[in-house]
Amino acid sequence: ARLVVLVSGSGTNLQALLDAIGDDPAYGAEIVAVGADRDGTGGVERAERAGIPTFVCKVKDHATRGAWDEALAALVAEHRPDLVVSAGFMKIVGPAFLAAFGGRTVNTHPALLPSFPGAHGVRDALAYGVKVTGCTVHFVDDGVDTGPIIAQGVVEVTEEDTPEGEAALHERIKEVERSLLVEAVGRIARDGHRIEGRKVHLGHVGE
Ligand code: GRF
Numbered sequence: 469a470r471l472v473v474l475v476s477g478s479g480t481n482l483q484a485l486l487d488a489i490g491d492d493p494a495y496g497a498e499i500v501a502v503g504a505d506r507d508g509t510g511g512v513e514r515a516e517r518a519g520i521p522t523f524v525c526k527v528k529d530h531a532t533r534g535a536w537d538e539a540l541a542a543l544v545a546e547h548r549p550d551l552v553v554s555a556g557f558m559k560i561v562g563p564a565f566l567a568a569f570g571g572r573t574v575n576t577h578p579a580l581l582p583s584f585p586g587a588h589g590v591r592d593a594l595a596y597g598v599k600v601t602g603c604t605v606h607f608v609d610d611g612v613d614t615g616p617i618i619a620q621g622v623v624e625v626t627e628e629d630t631p632e633g634e635a636a637l638h639e640r641i642k643e644v645e646r647s648l649l650v651e652a653v654g655r656i657a658r659d660g661h662r663i664e665g666r667k668v669h670l671g672h673v674g675e
Contacts, residue, residue: 469496469497469498469550469551469656469657469658470497470498470500470547470548470549470550470551471485471497471498471499471500471549471550471551471552471553471653471657472499472500472501472502472503472544472547472549472551472552472553473485473499473501473502473503473511473515473552473553473554473555474502474503474504474505474544474552474553474554474555474557475502475503475504475509475510475511475512475555475556475557476504476505476506476509476511476556476557476558476559477509477510477511477556477558478509478510478511478556479502479509479510479511479512479513479514479515479555479556480510480642480646481553481555481556481576481642481645481646481649482499482502482511482514482515482555483514484646484647484649484650485497485499485553485555485649485650485653486499486514486518488650488654494658495654495657495658496654496657496658497551497653497654497657497658499515499518499520500520500521500547500548500549501515501520501521501522501523501544501546501547501549502514502515502520502521502522502523503522503523503524503525503540503543503544504522504523504524504525504557505524505525505526505527505557505558505559506524506526507524507526511555511556512524521547523543525539525540525543527559533562534562534563534564536562537561537562537563537564537565538564540561540564540565541561541564541565541567541568541569544565544568544569545568549569549572550572550657551572551573551574551653551656551657552569552572552573552574553573553574553575553576553649553653554573554574554575554576554608555576555649556576557575558587560612561573561608563610566608566609566610570608570609570610571607571663572607573607573608574605574606574607574608574618574649574652574653574656575605575606575607575608575613575615576603576604576605576645576648576649577589577603577604577605577606577613578590578601578603578638578641578642578645579592579593579601579602579603579604579641580593580600580601580602580603580604580620580622581604581606581613581614581617581620582613582614583598584596584601585612585613585614586612586613589613590634590637590638590641591631591634593625594625594629594631594633594634594637595631598625599624599625600622600623600624600625601622601623601625601637601641602620602621602622602623602641602644603620603621603623603641603642603644603645603648604617604619604620605617605618605619605620605645605648605649605652606618607663607668616663616665616666616667616668617666617668618652618656618661618668618670619648619651619652620648621644621645621647621648622644623637623640623641623644625637652670655670656670659671659672660672
């Protein structure tokens with residue numbers, strides 16, 4: 469399966485996918501392009517090091533948000549993806565993108581959805597005083613972190629996890645998240661998927 473991966477940050481989720489593909493010829497996917505919403509991301513650097521085509525699509529380079537959404541969809545479409553993976557991509561895609569790639573765009577979020585959606589899931593969970601948090605891999609729909617859930621992983625929150633320790637907790641979550649994403653993307657790439665309402669069925673489509 470052809471993957472386009474969208475990033476905004478250091479790209480460790482992207483790197484996990486690159487490593488899985490490199491380590492296992494039977495993984496069933498190839499990353500054909502990496503896109504970012506800003507300059508200077510670690511994700512684009514990792515892609516360049518791997519010889520993978522990259523693009524940057526910035527909201528401020530477009531007259532309107534809708535124009536950005538259309539431009540992003542067009543840039544992704546150039547690479548004819550079977551699946552789009554939002555790996556720490558920190559923008560909400562719009563109607564044009566969803567028209568083209570809805571139902572085949574996967575996102576990873578560092579909290580147990582539907583709890584703590586949005587850009588500060590780790591901080592919000594910590595502040596709430598949860599005893600467990602984790603990460604969620606889900607299909608993207610027209611909401612914010614609201615699409616059908618594919619997989620989730622749990623991370624214990626301990627007494628040592630203070631509000632100042634958000635980054636440390638996020639790193640523990642990212643360890644689980646990377647393997648959760650690699651596993652989910654690989655299964656979809658190899659076996660296909662079907663979405664029925666909020667239910668995701670992995671495995672041969674249509675059976
Ligand atoms: C991930 O935890 C993702 O869930 C969140 O931002 C982080 C991105 O990490 N939205 P990286 O860029 O993949 O290292």
